Each structure stands twice: as structure tokens, then as C-alpha cells.
Amino acid sequence: MAGPRRILLSPPDVGAVERQLLLDTFDSGWIAPAGPELAAFEGELAELTGRAHAVVLSSGTAALHLALLGVGVQAGDDVLVSDLTFGASAFAATYVGARPCFVDCDPLTWQIDSDLLADELARRANRGRLPAAVVAVDVYGAMADGRALAEVCARYEVPLVEDAAEALGARRDGVPGGGYGRCAVLSFNGNKIVTTGGGGALVSDDAELVDRARYRSTQARQPVPWYEHRDIGFNYRMGSLNAAVGRGQLRTLGERIAWRAHLRQAYEHGLRSIDRVRFQQPGTDSRPNHWLTTVAIDGADPDRIVAHLEANGVESRHGFKPMSMQPVFAGAPTIGRGVGAQLFATSVSLPTGRHVAEADVARICDLVGQACAPPA
Ligand SMILES: Cc1ncc(COP(=O)(O)O)c(C=O)c1O
Known part of the structure; x- marks a missing residue:
């Protein structure tokens, strides 16, 4: 007999439409990273992010790499990066020989604190050591304050890159996810709200930046009959x-966001009786697109919550560990007040997506409550 169904954190949500489009493309013979599907997907992404141009790539990480090259980051430069994020946001700086510094x-x-960023840029301007770029991350499906960040960066003429890997379909102040900064990066890996089974994109209003990324992503080949x-080129283009x-996936994005928003409310309701529970504002x-509902419970132990949920067939994940606390970035300059560290000590991401029913939320909230109770 099959055991109880395991509830995953954020699995791919694909169906008959994706399957049919995949088979149609297969049958059309466009298998390689070329052809009409790429151009069509790029057009749809540009529209969704409010940008003039898009190039689809093999991953969000590749897109970040090409974004930093595109805005001119070079070896020896500093790049300011959101501290509370996934490693790829910071790894990209190291690919070009730059040093990530965390905010x-x-x-x-x-989200990245725009006041801290403003203070840091002012300090660096005084010292004549401005960073070559700022990478601002939209965390957990909500957006950073793109308007404030763009204003601060423009003051010092520092290019702003939006890492919107988690924020496709979100909006803030009328700006879509992927819509602020000199360029923005999207991810379509398996756990994202839109997946291609692995992939990413770079979007921008700057035609030259996007063209150059497309050229670099296909091994920087010159238009002549030989190689x-x-x-230096990269093999970073997305396959058809x-x-x-x-x-x-884009056809049902609205429905998926609506269900995630509904789940967020259900989680708020289900966890309301737990002391000191805080939701991301x-x-x-x-x-937001509510990619991952994440809660911070002051005084609770996230590891205990994750283990208790796992023992009951529910996958959850410890909240992001800030980059400044990662061994690989030990000693990196960090501007902070310990907010990210406090979130790491207290936060958990809970299953989010159309695979989660309302009844599941009630059960998950009960389990979280049990894990937060003082040991008997
Ligand atoms: C904030 C952030 N940036 C970058 C990435 C990297 O994207 P990918 O996995 O497509 O390389 C991810 C997700 O994986 C992410 O969450």
C-alpha cells in the first residue's frame, strides 16, 4: 500500500500544456539552442518584465555572470551584493575576479536595506572606492525597493543588477519583477515559479548589453564561415x-501566483496562535509572487521544525544563511546590523505551490506548532 503522500517544498508544476509544447517543438526538429521557440520565449519574458530585450540562457547563474560582464565588472573590483540570498547571487562576482561585499x-x-546601501556608497565615494556594481536580490518572491535602490545607485553612477531569480510575476510600485536596474536576471530552475527544467534569462532595455550577452552565451563566435x-565565450544558451x-509555464503563471497568495493567507491564519511568529512584509x-512562504519564529529552532516536518512527510527548508556567514566568503566586507543572521537563526520556508491543499496548510501549521512547543 502506498504511504501518505509526501509534500515537497516547491516542486515543478508542469502539465499537459507544457508536455504538448515540448513534443511540438521536438517534432519541429528545433532541438538545439536555436530556433523560433527561443525568440518567442524571449519576447514573452521581455513583455512580462517590462523590458525591451531578453536573452534566454542555461541558468540564472549564467545570466548573473553575463550581467556582471555586461555592466563592466572586472577583476579586482568590488561588487555589493544582498547578504540574505542564495549563493549564486554572490558567486557570479567571483567568476569575473571581483570581490563580493555584502549588505x-x-x-x-x-530585502537589501537601501539606507545601508546609501551610507556605504557615500563612504566609498569619499574614499574613491566605489563598487563596480550592486546586485540587489528580490528575496522569496517579493521585490526589493527597486525605486530607492535605482535612485541611490544613479547618484553614484554605479550599475544596478536586479537578481529577480525568485520574483518573476511579482510587482512593486508598478514595476514588474525583473523590471528595475540596468539589467535583471531570472531563473527557471526546478524549484522556481516558472521552470524550464533548468534555465535562466537576462532582461534589459539596453539592446547592446543583451546582444553582447547573447554573443558571449554562444561561444563568442564571429560571423565568418569558420570558428x-x-x-572569450561561454556555452550558456538555453535549448529550444x-x-x-x-x-x-507562462500561460498559467497568474493562476499559480493566485494560489500561492491564497496559501500565504492560510499560513498566516494557521500560525496566528504561535508566539512571536513573523512573516516577510x-x-x-x-x-509578491509568493514563491516561498517563509516565517521567522523568534525563540524557535528552525532545525527542529524542519526535522519534525520531515518526520511527518513534509519537506521544508531552513531560511537562507546570509552570504557573510558562509565559510567560502569568510572575511568578506559586510555592512550590517545582524538582521540576516537573526533571520537565519529563526526562519523556515514552508511548502508553497499548487501541490499544497488548504487542508495541508492546516496540518503543516499544527506540526510547526508542535515543533515550537517547549520540550516536555
Ligand atoms: C536569488 C537567486 N539567484 C540566483 C539563482 C540561480 O539560478 P539558477 O539555479 O537558475 O542558476 C537562484 C536560484 O537558484 C536564486 O534563488
């Missing part, structure tokens, strides 16, 4: 089959 997050929105290279799946005029 703590706001205690309510958990001729004047630049992946793009076909992505196009199918969306910020002004904000409509």
Missing part, C-alpha cells in the same frame, strides 16, 4: 525544448 537586509521586508573568436516548456505597493 544586510531590512528587518521587515528582508573565429575575438573574445526548455524554452517550449517555459512558454507553457511585502513593502509598499507590492504584490
